[in-house]
Amino acid sequence: MKKKIVISTLIMLSFLVMTVIGISPSIAAEKEFLIGSVGCMSGPAAMLGKNLRIGVEFAVEEINKTGGINGMNVRAIFRDDEADPTKALTLVRELVEKEKIHAFIGPTNTTCAIAIQPYLVAKKIIQLNGGTTGTVLIDPKGFPYSFRTHINDKDQAIFLVKEAIANGFKRIAVVHDTSALGMGVQKDMKDVLDSHDMTAATFATYNANDIDMLPVARKLKSADPDIILMFTLMADGARLLKAMERLDFLPPKVAIQGYAATALPIFRELAGNASKGVWSLAPYNSTYSKTDPGLPEVVALAKKIEAAYPGDKGKDLNLFTIFSYYDCAQLVRVGVARSKSLEADQIKAALESLDSYEGAQANYSFSSTDHEGLDPSKLVTVDANQLKHGMYLRVEK
Amino acid sequence: MLDIKEIRVSYDKIEVIKGVSFKIEKGEIVVIIGANGAGKSTIMKTITGLVKPTSGQISFNNVDIARLSAEKIVAAGITMCPEGRQVFPQHTVYQNLILGAYLIKKNRKVVQTRIEQMYQLFPILLERKDQPAGTLSGGEQQMLAIARAMMINPDLLLLDEPSAGLAPIFVKNIFQMIKHLSRQGTTILLVEQMAKMALSIADRAYVLETGRIVISGSAQEVMHDPRVEESYLGQKKHCAV
Amino acid sequence: MPELLISGLVMGSIYALLALAINIIYSTTGIINFAHGELVMLGGMFGLVLVVNIGLPLVVGIVVAGGIVAVFAILLYYSTIKPFGDNLGGSLGWLMATLGAGIIFRNVAMLIWGSHPRPFPPLGGSELINIFGVNILQHEIWVLVITLLIAIFFNVVLDKTILGSAIKATASNRNTTRLMGISAEKMVLACFGMSGAVAAVAGFLISPITFAGPEMTVSIGLKGFGAAIIGGLGSSRGAFVGGLILGILEALSMTVVTPGYKDAIVFLVMILTITIKPEGIFNVTYEKKV
Numbered sequence: 001m002k003k004k005i006v007i008s009t010l011i012m013l014s015f016l017v018m019t020v021i022g023i024s025p026s027i028a029a030e031k032e033f034l035i036g037s038v039g040c041m042s043g044p045a046a047m048l049g050k051n052l053r054i055g056v057e058f059a060v061e062e063i064n065k066t067g068g069i070n071g072m073n074v075r076a077i078f079r080d081d082e083a084d085p086t087k088a089l090t091l092v093r094e095l096v097e098k099e100k101i102h103a104f105i106g107p108t109n110t111t112c113a114i115a116i117q118p119y120l121v122a123k124k125i126i127q128l129n130g131g132t133t134g135t136v137l138i139d140p141k142g143f144p145y146s147f148r149t150h151i152n153d154k155d156q157a158i159f160l161v162k163e164a165i166a167n168g169f170k171r172i173a174v175v176h177d178t179s180a181l182g183m184g185v186q187k188d189m190k191d192v193l194d195s196h197d198m199t200a201a202t203f204a205t206y207n208a209n210d211i212d213m214l215p216v217a218r219k220l221k222s223a224d225p226d227i228i229l230m231f232t233l234m235a236d237g238a239r240l241l242k243a244m245e246r247l248d249f250l251p252p253k254v255a256i257q258g259y260a261a262t263a264l265p266i267f268r269e270l271a272g273n274a275s276k277g278v279w280s281l282a283p284y285n286s287t288y289s290k291t292d293p294g295l296p297e298v299v300a301l302a303k304k305i306e307a308a309y310p311g312d313k314g315k316d317l318n319l320f321t322i323f324s325y326y327d328c329a330q331l332v333r334v335g336v337a338r339s340k341s342l343e344a345d346q347i348k349a350a351l352e353s354l355d356s357y358e359g360a361q362a363n364y365s366f367s368s369t370d371h372e373g374l375d376p377s378k379l380v381t382v383d384a385n386q387l388k389h390g391m392y393l394r395v396e397k
Numbered sequence: 398m399l400d401i402k403e404i405r406v407s408y409d410k411i412e413v414i415k416g417v418s419f420k421i422e423k424g425e426i427v428v429i430i431g432a433n434g435a436g437k438s439t440i441m442k443t444i445t446g447l448v449k450p451t452s453g454q455i456s457f458n459n460v461d462i463a464r465l466s467a468e469k470i471v472a473a474g475i476t477m478c479p480e481g482r483q484v485f486p487q488h489t490v491y492q493n494l495i496l497g498a499y500l501i502k503k504n505r506k507v508v509q510t511r512i513e514q515m516y517q518l519f520p521i522l523l524e525r526k527d528q529p530a531g532t533l534s535g536g537e538q539q540m541l542a543i544a545r546a547m548m549i550n551p552d553l554l555l556l557d558e559p560s561a562g563l564a565p566i567f568v569k570n571i572f573q574m575i576k577h578l579s580r581q582g583t584t585i586l587l588v589e590q591m592a593k594m595a596l597s598i599a600d601r602a603y604v605l606e607t608g609r610i611v612i613s614g615s616a617q618e619v620m621h622d623p624r625v626e627e628s629y630l631g632q633k634k635h636c637a638v
Numbered sequence: 639m640p641e642l643l644i645s646g647l648v649m650g651s652i653y654a655l656l657a658l659a660i661n662i663i664y665s666t667t668g669i670i671n672f673a674h675g676e677l678v679m680l681g682g683m684f685g686l687v688l689v690v691n692i693g694l695p696l697v698v699g700i701v702v703a704g705g706i707v708a709v710f711a712i713l714l715y716y717s718t719i720k721p722f723g724d725n726l727g728g729s730l731g732w733l734m735a736t737l738g739a740g741i742i743f744r745n746v747a748m749l750i751w752g753s754h755p756r757p758f759p760p761l762g763g764s765e766l767i768n769i770f771g772v773n774i775l776q777h778e779i780w781v782l783v784i785t786l787l788i789a790i791f792f793n794v795v796l797d798k799t800i801l802g803s804a805i806k807a808t809a810s811n812r813n814t815t816r817l818m819g820i821s822a823e824k825m826v827l828a829c830f831g832m833s834g835a836v837a838a839v840a841g842f843l844i845s846p847i848t849f850a851g852p853e854m855t856v857s858i859g860l861k862g863f864g865a866a867i868i869g870g871l872g873s874s875r876g877a878f879v880g881g882l883i884l885g886i887l888e889a890l891s892m893t894v895v896t897p898g899y900k901d902a903i904v905f906l907v908m909i910l911t912i913t914i915k916p917e918g919i920f921n922v923t924y925e926k927k928v
Binding site: 042043045046047178205206207209210211212214215216218219234235238239245246247248266269270272273316 | 641642645646648649652745748749752753754755756757764766773774847848849851853856857858885888889892893896898900901
């Protein structure tokens with residue numbers, strides 16, 4: 001009896017030793033650099049995952065063409081979490097433990113990110129977040145390996161108000177829904193207004209997915225604003241603009257500026273004529289102006305994406321979100337190349353030392369205390385009705 | 398006209414009709430008497446197709462109708478005035494009659510003539526024609542139910558407990574009416590607990606006990622059968638209440 | 639204020655359209671079809687395919703889509719309601735089954751058409767017309783007129799025709815109806831067919847306002863049931879009036895009170911109606927089936 005126990009313990013021990021040797025990272029032994037990527041690729045939020053996949057795929061292709069990462073060929077593995085946090089965690093575990101990925105890009109929903117980030121910390125996996133906006137997700141102390149390339153909602157809110165004030169607008173009206181996101185935006189905007197000793201002309205609210213927007217439009221009009229800032233979900237925003245059209249209260253009678261989603265072609269299509277002259281915002285590098293076509297590399301990339309997804313195929317894509325995920329993969333390359341290591345702590349240090357990295361979407365800077373690559377100063381006002389290869393026209397107010 | 402051979406009916410695997418055979422000839426009034434739960438109503442429902450027999454044959458005018466749907470059986474010429482009358486209480490008297498004529502609804506003239514005939518037969522229905530049927534008295538509802546079943550001028554009329562819940566004066570009235578319908582040429586199958594009254598207008602009778610026919614014969618014979626006298630006629634008071 | 643009244647009336651008409659079709663099914667089967675909102679959505683999506691993609695004229699599109707959705711409604715009956723038998727009052731299986739069918743319709747629509755909403759051509763074009771200083775779309779007048787016509791149609795069918803009489807009789811007592819030679823099944827199918835056709839019409843009328851997409855009826859579907867309850871289940875007049883009341887109430891509570899409380903107010907009114915006057919404004923209760 002005792003013999004049996006001794007033997008089985010020995011066997012188990014030897015297995016353990018073997019596995020430990022097996023997973024210990026040694027750069028010389030690796031032939032392939034694996035990027036794991038989880039996002040929502042089906043269901044209502046499928047277009048989020050689509051943006052992620054396209055961005056990462058374009059980047060991986062380019063990295064491999066230019067010699068890979070430290071001589072290693074790069075391969076991306078995609079998984080669909082259907083926006084389900086439980087599924088996201090299972091898939092990330094599978095990627096880390098079975099596929100043995102070296103870096104992670106994603107996910108596409110804040111709730112999924114909340115579910116997987118503690119695990120990524122425990123496993124010491126670098127995470128590049130290119131599309132989820134939750135403020136709590138980026139915290140160099142709590143999630144030391146998580147970096148973000150996307151503009152978060154708070155930064156967008158701050159940008160919108162600051163930009164309006166800078167352009168001399170005096171009566172600023174804001175419209176948003178009553179969700180947690182909407183109410184958060186209201187608070188962020190109030191803070192900026194307070195710091196300028198200003199108050200909003202009105203904060204008009206509605207419930208997400210409300211159909212009848214006329215009462216909201218009336219409230220906005222009766223506040224007599226000179227600019228309206230829109231933080232509205234896609235269809236809600238389009239309905240609101242149509243209601244404003246009915247009250248004959250559209251640009252140039254009043255300036256209207258929306259957050260990032262109002263730049264989407266699909267939003268413009270829904271709102272139709274009512275979206276004429278409505279401004280949006282976008283990160284600087286994904287824009288052009290009459291005199292400046294944009295960075296040549298960025299324009300080239302935009303053209304490539306446009307060629308791959310022409311017309312209706314590209315309707316639900318958002319160029320700067322694709323750029324954002326593209327930049328995620330490129331930042332992984334930069335981090336690994338600079339640190340010459342596959343160790344998460346080394347890559348982290350390398351990324352934190354990036355002060356000005358020119359990405360496709362914008363110019364990023366990270367530090368040991370700030371893992372947000374973007375800030376409101378990287379955003380500009382755009383006219384999304386004037387697209388060139390998917391890039392937006394900067395508005396010179 | 399109606400020839401039933403060895404039908405068996407089960408509810409949830411419990412057999413309630415255990416091989417019943419009987420015949421009805423054209424022009425007859427046939428009555429089935431029996432205690433509560435003997436299976437009388439089940440036989441009626443089986444003939445009208447609301448309940449399907451597990452085995453056996455029901456032939457009507459030499460056509461097997463045992464597998465036909467209730468709607469088809471009505472079209473074949475059998476109507477029923479169900480137990481508890483079952484008039485449509487929200488519909489007016491007139492609408493109830495119209496529904497009774499649903500199968501011949503395209504022939505509006507015929508429907509109107511039938512309605513006139515029914516008003517002649519039951520003048521109270523004419524008086525109440527625009528009233529919701531639910532506001533009628535029990536006796537009036539019974540007349541309406543019979544009139545409704547007579548709307549398509551059926552070959553065979555089934556009457557399930559027409560006397561149930563009626564005051565004695567109405568009961569007498571109803572039985573006179575049944576006799577009248579019979580004289581006008583309608584064949585009638587009647588199920589009744591009021592055995593004496595039923596036997597008095599019937600040509601032939603069957604006695605049903607726990608799913609089997611135990612006594613059969615002419616109404617006179619059955620009435621004078623000692624077993625019937627003891628169990629059904631002797632307890633007349635009990636049954637009538 | 640007048641434009642608020644109009645938008646309230648338009649939203650109200652939409653709720654009424656939903657309520658009318660919900661009612662017609664309730665009249666025969668005594669159940670509420672919780673997949674009705676999704677039938678409306680299918681009407682909108684088929685409309686998109688027929689009118690926008692294939693290019694059929696709007697009116698032809700409505701007729702074809704009406705036929706298709708009617709078939710869907712009948713299939714819905716066979717798959718989610720018939721299996722639970724005649725004694726629907728005694729089981730809640732149909733409730734889960736219709737709810738589930740709605741979710742399936744929505745998800746399949748997402749797989750086929752994607753999830754994002756799309757613009758839908760309004761009846762009479764997208765030009766605004768000015769009436770008494772109020773800008774409205776011709777489409778909105780059509781919404782009001784067609785809803786009214788459908789309400790009148792149902793009212794006439796149910797109250798004035800033999801078919802309507804038979805439908806109500808079926809609801810009241812299925813077996814006795816069969817003894818009149820009326821096929822209860824045919825009545826039920828007729829009602830599901832009619833509700834499907836009306837759902838498609840509703841889809842065409844709603845889509846230009848909400849945009850066409852698999853989730854277009856998620857928020858208004860429930861209001862349709864609310865309108866039917868406020869007006870009195872089983873009454874087409876009630877459905878019409880209930881819908882309009884709901885729409886105007888919403889528009890008012892959005893302006894007078896904070897918009898955030900709009901849904902709360904509407905559902906509060908619905909709950910109050912159920913408590914104080916369970917039979918709704920128009921008291922047309924069908925007797926329970928035995």
